[in-house]
Amino acid sequence: MKLKGLRWWIIGLVCLATVINYIDRSALAIMWPDISKDLDMTKTDYALILNVFLVAYAIGQSLSGKMFDKIGTRAGFVVSITIWGIATSLHALARGVLLGVLGLIWVIPWLLINKALPHKHPWITEDEQKHILAGIKNQKETSDKPGLSMRKILSHRESWAVLASRFFIEPIWWLFVGWMPIYLADVYGFNVKEIGFFAWVPYVGAAIGSLCGGYFSGHLMMNGATVDKARKRTILVGCVIMFIGMIATILFGNTPIKFVAIVAMVLFGFQFVISNIQTIPSDLFSGKSVGSLAGLGGTVGIFSVIGMNFLVPYITDNYSYTPIFIMIAVFVPLGYLSINFFAKKIKPIG
Secondary structure, eight states: OOOTTHHHHHHHHHHHHHHHHHHHHHHHHHHHHHHHHHHTOOHHHHHHHHHHHHHHHHHHHHHHHHHHHHHOHHHHHHHHHHHHHHHHHGGGGTTSOOSHHHHHHHHHHHHHHTOSOGGGOTTOOHHHHHHHHHHHGGGHHHHHSOOOOHHHHHTSHHHHHHHHHHHHHHHHHHHHHHHHHHHHHHHHOOOHHHHHHHHTHHHHHHHHHHHHHHHHHHHHHHTTOOHHHHHHHHHHHHHHHHHHHHHHHHHHOOSHHHHHHHHHHHHHHHHHHHHHHTTHHHHHOOGGGHHHHHHHHHHHHHHHHHHHHHHHHHHHHHSOSHHHHHHHHHHHHHHHHHHHHHOSSOOOOO
């Protein structure tokens, strides 16, 4: 049996895993207004729960980066999503249905479709096999090289561009993923159904932004721009969109529809940016060092989010959400400037 477009089936499964993941991680925030009443908990309790998750998430970023470098993408996905699915399913023992079984079901088609490497996959067509192998032919030597130690990776100034930029940029995503449903409940008195009706809209903006960010930088490179210019120009465009969106949130987001529409614009800009920041480790390194730097970048970014989460309940209970929006708006140019400060030129270094 030959499966036409095999690589796109595999990419589709990765996309599906992302969708399931975000359904899972959004569930607590969307249901929190009812959960908090049932358990008599406050926003401070919510922040603590969110940060417990994020501490594990941060540790997992670094560990999974190393793991993917060692065992590869196929096995890495199986291990990660199986553990995640089991852990999520165990929440059912506490209160009711959760969503982890979706992740466990996902593993089955992943193992069936992504059963072997391109050069020996029984379902791949001859044309697609040639296309893929031609693309990886020049990477074979680098993929066999041992990964650099973390100390060696961090000895390069350019690596810190990834860490610093994610420190400043990551809270923007998590502010809205973790706190937008709470904001809608606090400010507009929304119940769970009303939150669910509005909360999906910004993710549409994020999905479009992710595609556009990748396309925009790729288009620049195809038209002669260096990796350095393409990445930095794309990140600048996305940061401008984010910054304008954050200011608009403060000045014009005075109705649920306006607020959600503006947040869609912010998350469009975020994904426009982050799709390129997350690619910088592979621009700098090759082989078994890429996942290590990418994972550490995620860890650093999450610790910034944890700090923000502790501030949100105190500031919003005593003042309003506006100071938080201002703080995150300031983070946007700092994220862009950190890339230019540490990475004078984005190019292969090891």
